[in-house]
Amino acid sequence: MGDFSFSKLERLAKRPEFEKVLAEGKRKRIGRLCTVFSLPNGLGRKRLGIIASKKVGNAVARNRVKRAIRETFRHIKHQIIPATDIVVISGKEMVVESYKVIDEKLSNALLAIK
């Protein structure tokens, strides 16, 4: 049975950590859905950070977007290469699309990281 958990150790929490990934990491856009940044961290585990600004919508919309991204990450995280920091910046279409579509597109993008 796989480990689908998503604990605090696997999150990016501090502003400097976010800024480092955004400045130095590799960047990939998925249409207008979202943008993914990745950077090796040398910690032996992968970490995820989510940015959902007020452009996305109100508090309800931003919560929805964050949950969708977290669900995708924890379902496929054992397939992603380890020791990498990932930051996902959500776009406007994130709110409109259903969970299924987000899961599909984002999974492909995360698995493509090398």
Next chain:
RNA sequence: GAAGUAAACUGGGUGAUCGCUGUCUUGACCUUUGGGUCAAGAGAGAGGAAAGUCCGGGCUCCACAGGGCAGGAUACUCCGUAACGCGGAGUGAGGGCGACCUUAAGGAAAGUGCCACAGAAAAUACACAGCCUACCCGGCCUUCAAGGUCGGCGGCAAUGGUGAAAAGGCGAGGUAAGAGCUCACCAGUACUGCUGGUGACAGCGGUAGCUUGGUAAACCCUAUCCGGAGCAAGAUCAAAUAGGAAAGUGCUUGAGGGCUGCCCGUCCGAUACUUUCGGGUUGAUUGCUUGAGCCUAUUGGCAACAACAGGCCUAGAUUGAUGGUCACCGCUUCAUUUUAUAUGAAGAACAAAACCCGGCUUAUGGUUUACUUCGGCU
């Protein structure tokens, strides 16, 4: 049945599974005995508005915050409340056929200002058209006196027109023409009596002078209230680097700073030496959820609410948890079929705690109850 008015309730449910954030229990390990880490189990986990941050408080710090000015808020009455600009019950005024609704509802006789357009004139009436020529003056005619006529000096504010508003209304008397000039009735103002009401006020009167435009969501005046900043408040601990802090000595000038914008008042107080202490920032912990708390019953009150008894413990995140998937049920819409119905598909508003309460405002899906008006049937 249609249109409407006012309230109340509700804000999908059950199960499985994969996750997230606290709490409790058990076990293992570490330990500086404060606790920490890991695992398992139990149980909990967004709202009626959590929102806007518009008022009022609790709590915290600023020096327990004094006086004056400035500034801000409120403005019919009584009651409720910790408090309010909130709520309840009323009063007046206005709107609606009605159920019912609205109301920034003190003062314009303290002062200043403003009143567009139109109009002669918008507040000390500077009278456009108009009315009058009694008194006084002059010309002409008739003439005994006197009268007529024209004009002047003047008088008037009834009528007309303008306007949202024209200096009380209408009628009669009065007059040269008129006028509250006088009178009756009505309206208004001031003072006042009786009755009812805790009161705002209501009802019925009396006297007076005849009469006073609107605007205070213009300045202003009056009354009442208000210290400032806010949980990123504030407190504790740890780490590494030094701008600090306290005490004593010296200095006696009071620079500068804080306390609300200003003044008074008041507090700390420059630099040098010695000794001692210790931390701008970051992180963690705390503040942090037991509270003007919730539910039920009784009593008092028209009600808001209060008292009392019993029961209950009900989220605490910090890149910010409260979710995803599947199945079934319920609801709505559409399609097909049908007496009911069944099958399939799609959909489910507004909006997510962030120290905590009481309100207000705004957004929004649905249900129910009572009442009003109109129409139909009996």
